[in-house]
Amino acid sequence: MSRRIRTGGIAAWSIRRPVAVVMLALAVVVLGLFSLDRLAVDLLPHIIYPEVRVRVLNPGVPARIMEDEITRQLEEQLAITENAIAVQSTTTEGRSSVDLSFPYGTDIDRALRDASTRLDRARRFLPTTIEPPIIYKRDPAQIPVLELAVSSRGRNSVRLRDWVDYAFRNWFLNLPGVAAAEVGGGQRREIRIELDQERLAALGLDFADIETALAAENRQYPGGRILVAGRELASRADGRVPTPAELGALPIGDPDETGTAPRLRDVARIFDTHEDERLRVRLDGQPAIKLSIQKQPGANTVAVVDAVRERLAWLRQQRVIPDDIDVAVIADQSVFIRQSLRNAALAVFGGAVLAMLVVWLFLGDLTRTLIIGLAIPLAILVTFIIMALSGLTL
Numbered sequence: 001m002s003r004r005i006r007t008g009g010i011a012a013w014s015i016r017r018p019v020a021v022v023m024l025a026l027a028v029v030v031l032g033l034f035s036l037d038r039l040a041v042d043l044l045p046h047i048i049y050p051e052v053r054v055r056v057l058n059p060g061v062p063a064r065i066m067e068d069e070i071t072r073q074l075e076e077q078l079a080i081t082e083n084a085i086a087v088q089s090t091t092t093e094g095r096s097s098v099d100l101s102f103p104y105g106t107d108i109d110r111a112l113r114d115a116s117t118r119l120d121r122a123r124r125f126l127p128t129t130i131e132p133p134i135i136y137k138r139d140p141a142q143i144p145v146l147e148l149a150v151s152s153r154g155r156n157s158v159r160l161r162d163w164v165d166y167a168f169r170n171w172f173l174n175l176p177g178v179a180a181a182e183v184g185g186g187q188r189r190e191i192r193i194e195l196d197q198e199r200l201a202a203l204g205l206d207f208a209d210i211e212t213a214l215a216a217e218n219r220q221y222p223g224g225r226i227l228v229a230g231r232e233l234a235s236r237a238d239g240r241v242p243t244p245a246e247l248g249a250l251p252i253g254d255p256d257e258t259g260t261a262p263r264l265r266d267v268a269r270i271f272d273t274h275e276d277e278r279l280r281v282r283l284d285g286q287p288a289i290k291l292s293i294q295k296q297p298g299a300n301t302v303a304v305v306d307a308v309r310e311r312l313a314w315l316r317q318q319r320v321i322p323d324d325i326d327v328a329v330i331a332d333q334s335v336f337i338r339q340s341l342r343n344a345a346l347a348v349f350g351g352a353v354l355a356m357l358v359v360w361l362f363l364g365d366l367t368r369t370l371i372i373g374l375a376i377p378l379a380i381l382v383t384f385i386i387m388a389l390s391g392l393t394l
Contacts, residue, residue: 032381035388041302042393050102051138052115057131059094067091074098077122144292147331151288154324161186164289175307177299184290185281187274199267213252244270305334352376
């Protein structure tokens with residue numbers, strides 16, 4: 001019997017050294033709990049698809065012109081990106097999209113840098129009226145972890161959008177794990193100028209003259225530095241037009257014999273209005289603004305959502321949010337994560353109890369059943385250690 005124990009492998013070694021086994025078990029418990037506390041919690045596994053996407057916007061331009069002037073130029077330059085195996089493009093009114101596909105296993109960050117270099121070369125052939133191109137890699141982590149809807153009972157859509165853009169969203173940008181707070185919906189203020197072509201022709205002017213006058217008059221210039229009482233102050237000449245009335249007073253041509261130059265209001269009607277609403281958001285039947293919170297790669301989704309909710313509660317407590325504004329949570333990824341973790345914990349607990357019950361029925365000894373049952377939580381803690389070392393998430 002003694003020879004069988006001495007040559008029984010790890011089981012015999014464990015019987016002969018109970019203290020060492022207990023110490024190893026305690027080490028597993030400590031390391032397992034430490035790893036569990038450090039594990040990130042996310043709804044989806046960290047997967048980055050081997051795709052790079054490019055988006056170019058030029059509002060109001062027909063799809064055929066977008067294809068000829070933008071999409072084809074992008075395809076020609078991006079198609080020679082290293083390791084690219086497919087190029088797919090979609091063109092609609094005012095929007096051009098080009099998707100690059102790469103083989104699985106490609107270093108997508110390197111591919112993104114290479115594609116960015118190709119995009120910079122393509123910009124030389126693109127119209128100057130386009131908005132700055134957007135290039136990014138396809139990453140499920142970019143899905144918002146929390147979405148808020150902001151509505152108001154006393155403000156119009158333009159004022160509400162300005163408040164969310166310049167005040168409300170800034171309170172969440174400095175929270176741990178928050179990568180961005182994107183605003184959508186609502187209406188932005190727009191100064192619209194409707195020109196009278198007959199009056200322009202009578203003055204010998206055209207649209208280009210109006211565009212040149214607006215660009216030259218409605219801007220600000222640096223004024224250099226001023227030394228005052230041992231202090232150095234920066235100065236500027238502010239030539240921006242703050243109101244539509246002052247915009248209408250801008251000179252747009254050469255003065256006549258009396259020294260009076262024609263004004264913009266003489267050839268145009270000026271409206272203080274808003275842009276066309278491209279994304280419509282409603283909260284309980286009222287116009288609303290959507291605020292999407294995105295987390296940083298590797299950040300804990302549950303922790304980020306809890307931090308945003310705590311900040312939102314603090315803003316309400318400090319009355320930073322006006323009484324006429326309502327903020328509601330309309331999407332929350334942490335709800336599904338918490339439910340999944342709760343279901344997993346219940347399944348583990350139920351499985352452990354059933355396994356110990358079966359062992360007890362066969363052995364008929366409660367002490368031995370408890371000893372064998374300890375292997376189940378130890379195995380789970382070892383799993384947490386391996387997950388932490390491998391960079392996996394719960």
